[in-house]
Amino acid sequence: MKILIVEDNAFLAERISNWLERSDYAVDIARNAEEADFFVGTSLYEGIVLDIGLPDKDGLSLMREWRKTGRDDAILILTARSNWSERVQGLNAGADDYLPKPFEFEELQARLNAIIRRKEGRSTNEIGVGGYQLNNDCRTLSTPTGEDHRLTATEFRLLQCFLRSPGRVFSQDDLVDLLYNIDRSPGNNVIQVYITRLRRLLGKSKIKTLRGQGYYFDPDEP
Incomplete structure (x- = not known):
């Protein structure tokens, strides 16, 4: 299973990547929206972990653009924002689930697996x-x-x-x-x-x- 992490915090991105790789995922990391666009245009992913606070473009805008092109990747958004309305905006923009920061890596992996299963029409692992x-x-x-x-x-x-x-x-x-x-x-x-x-x-x-x-x-x- 291949995952794209879109996160400008290099330390956090590496920690997520290392956690998922220990569970046999293949992982790519994009530090900003421009890199993320490049990755999704050149590779195939089962899931995307997307921070909505990117330095060059709002993550929700980026996700809307992907959805408009027909991309149906399983997307889990990460947000440090506590406002419930912003999380609703993320789901309405096309996210499959969201996870507020800080979070436990076990929960991130479980939520990621769950949305990928839903995309594939499976109920179990x-x-x-x-x-x-x-x-x-x-x-x-x-x-x-x-x-x-x-x-x-x-x-x-x-x-x-x-x-x-x-x-x-x-x-x-x-x-x-x-x-x-x-x-x-x-x-x-x-x-x-x-x-x-x-x-x-x-x-x-x-x-x-x-x-x-x-x-x-x-x-x-x-």
């Missing part, structure tokens, strides 16, 4: 497709034959991509973008290596290759 169950809390995969497998962080995030969007074709660039921070550049064959690992768990026919296009998960393939 499990993703179930084709008899496979991916547990987001334990980072385990249960197969239709009753086997349980503990996954590495990268295996888990890659399988998340496939099970959340069965049938969708992901190019190698798509998968690199979803799995890694924007400033990281993994080797050329990293994705192929992890695809091979997942095929050992799922069966070779479950993750298919479209030559020249990418990979997709086929839930109907036996």
Whole structure:
């Protein structure tokens, strides 16, 4: 799962990032609205943590612009403002939830997970497709034959991509973008290596290759 943090307080942004990365999120950090616009234009995110008090533009105005373009990212706004009407304005502007500062990192992660689940139409931290169950809390995969497998962080995030969007074709660039921070550049064959690992768990026919296009998960393939 990939998250964008838009926060001009560098210390707080790094602390949020470190907390989420320990839970196997891939995280990018934008320090202002201009950087945030660049990131959302060049990468894919499941969720955005957005401080509304940015130095170059009000966070609510930025969010309104994103919503007008059709972006439907799960957005959690952070605010140091205590006025209830400003929090209502944030929700009306398109936020999925808000969290006042100061906050506990556990609550931030729980709220972020909840709004992402709502966007995906899920009620639990499990993703179930084709008899496979991916547990987001334990980072385990249960197969239709009753086997349980503990996954590495990268295996888990890659399988998340496939099970959340069965049938969708992901190019190698798509998968690199979803799995890694924007400033990281993994080797050329990293994705192929992890695809091979997942095929050992799922069966070779479950993750298919479209030559020249990418990979997709086929839930109907036996």
